[in-house]
Amino acid sequence: MTVVEQTPAPTAPTAPAATPSAPAPEPALPPDRPRRIGGFSRSGVLSLTGAAASGLCVTILLYGELAPFSGALGFTLTAYLFFLAIYAVLTGFEEDGQAVRDRVMTVVLWTAATLLFSALVLVVGFTAWRGREALPHGNFFTQDMQAAGPLDPLTNGGIAHAMLGTLTMTAIALAITIPLGLACAVYLNQIPGRFSRFVRTIVEAMTALPSIVAGLMVYAVWILGLGMQKSGLAAGFAISVMMLPIVIRASDVVLRLVPGALTEAAEALGAPRWRTVWHVVLPTARSGLATAVILGTARGIGETSPVLLTAGFTAALNTDPTSGPMVSLPLAVFNFVKSPQPTMIARGFGAAAVLMALVLVLFVIARVIGGRGPGHQTKRQARRTARASRQDVARFDELHAPGLSLFQAESPAEASATADPTAPGEND
Numbered sequence: 001m002t003v004v005e006q007t008p009a010p011t012a013p014t015a016p017a018a019t020p021s022a023p024a025p026e027p028a029l030p031p032d033r034p035r036r037i038g039g040f041s042r043s044g045v046l047s048l049t050g051a052a053a054s055g056l057c058v059t060i061l062l063y064g065e066l067a068p069f070s071g072a073l074g075f076t077l078t079a080y081l082f083f084l085a086i087y088a089v090l091t092g093f094e095e096d097g098q099a100v101r102d103r104v105m106t107v108v109l110w111t112a113a114t115l116l117f118s119a120l121v122l123v124v125g126f127t128a129w130r131g132r133e134a135l136p137h138g139n140f141f142t143q144d145m146q147a148a149g150p151l152d153p154l155t156n157g158g159i160a161h162a163m164l165g166t167l168t169m170t171a172i173a174l175a176i177t178i179p180l181g182l183a184c185a186v187y188l189n190q191i192p193g194r195f196s197r198f199v200r201t202i203v204e205a206m207t208a209l210p211s212i213v214a215g216l217m218v219y220a221v222w223i224l225g226l227g228m229q230k231s232g233l234a235a236g237f238a239i240s241v242m243m244l245p246i247v248i249r250a251s252d253v254v255l256r257l258v259p260g261a262l263t264e265a266a267e268a269l270g271a272p273r274w275r276t277v278w279h280v281v282l283p284t285a286r287s288g289l290a291t292a293v294i295l296g297t298a299r300g301i302g303e304t305s306p307v308l309l310t311a312g313f314t315a316a317l318n319t320d321p322t323s324g325p326m327v328s329l330p331l332a333v334f335n336f337v338k339s340p341q342p343t344m345i346a347r348g349f350g351a352a353a354v355l356m357a358l359v360l361v362l363f364v365i366a367r368v369i370g371g372r373g374p375g376h377q378t379k380r381q382a383r384r385t386a387r388a389s390r391q392d393v394a395r396f397d398e399l400h401a402p403g404l405s406l407f408q409a410e411s412p413a414e415a416s417a418t419a420d421p422t423a424p425g426e427n428d
Contacts, residue, residue: 043094055080055082055084058086059075059082091103127352131347131350133343133350134343135350139156141163142158143157151341152343154346162351163329165311166328168232168326169236169321170236172233172236177243177244177247178293181251182251185248185252185292188200188248188252204249206244207246209245215307215308217241218234218309219234229323229324230325231323231325235306237310238303239301239303242303246299250292251285251292255285258284262281313325313335314326314327329351336351
């Protein structure tokens with residue numbers, strides 16, 4: 001039997017297995033560049049300059065050739081609007097929409113700040129310039145107008161009576177307003193409820209109270225009702241009525257900004273509500289409370305009609321605020337500038353310049369008193385705190401002294417006897 005060997009048929013060569021192709025590389029993104037928020041750049045300056053020139057040229061063409069417009073105010077507003085539009089277009093060539101809005105709003109805010117600062121400089125400079133003739137004379141600050149008339153030169157007479165009257169009335173008003181205003185603001189902030197909402201509504205309504213109404217109220221109650229005479233005290237009452245709602249409302253807003261975690265931490269340590277307010281809330285809001293007092297003082301120190309109704313007018317110096325008429329600087333300014341004589345007008349502008357300087361001095365004093373932030377102490381407060389700390393350390397050392405039986409360590413024999421009461425003692 002023969003065996004026939006069969007050879008396998010040749011197979012076709014197989015194709016190699018297809019390997020997965022690598023993903024195509026993504027295009028490289030440009031690195032992120034942070035956008036510059038502030039400062040000046042070459043393109044920014046060129047855009048501002050080009051937009052200003054283009055806006056001015058377009059406005060000149062519009063007012064001079066294309067439209068029958070006229071007027072300096074309209075010309076300025078039109079030029080400014082064209083300037084903003086062209087500046088937005090020029091900025092859009094390089095930046096996105098968010099950056100364009102940011103640049104345009106920055107220009108608008110800078111414009112508003114420049115206008116406000118220019119107005120302030122104009123008012124202060126114009127007043128000081130018109131009063132330059134009266135301010136250099138020393139008698140202007142040391143004499144009154146009792147022996148001086150409208151035709152007298154500037155070397156005679158002054159505003160000493162008005163300066164003293166303003167300081168006296170303002171001091172009386174502050175003595176009434178500060179404790180009442182801060183106490184009311186603390187009440188509105190710490191004790192919410194129906195009555196506090198009612199008080200807040202009344203305070204907000206009193207902020208729009210006309211000054212003549214406050215003067216009439218004090219005049220009717222104090223002078224007509226009680227039979228008192230016109231005096232600086234009555235004027236101080238009228239001014240305090242005008243200052244009180246301003247101080248309350250501003251102080252209430254400031255006290256709301258105190259973090260609640262501070263009061264919660266103080267109360268968690270066991271401090272009563274009054275101590276939390278006195279030692280935590282008020283020191284934290286001290287700077288804002290000083291600003292609130294400044295706002296109220298600025299409102300009251302420039303009042304004229306309440307002073308005229310309640311204190312009258314006098315050209316002599318009166319140092320007694322409880323009797324006799326008394327004049328303030330705003331009322332003296334009004335009386336001076338309504339005269340046609342140049343010397344009296346110069347005295348009026350000089351008195352106005354002194355009034356602005358007095359407000360500035362009061363502002364600086366208030367900022368010095370309340371300008372320190374929370375946690376910052378004066379040198380006197382730091383010495384007092386250090387002395388209290390040394391007293392606490394001495395008291396703790398005395399409590400932990402070894403002579404006290406409460407803290408005295410036990411001997412080993414006493415410790416073992418205490419641990420095993422059945423153990424025999426020395427006498428057993």
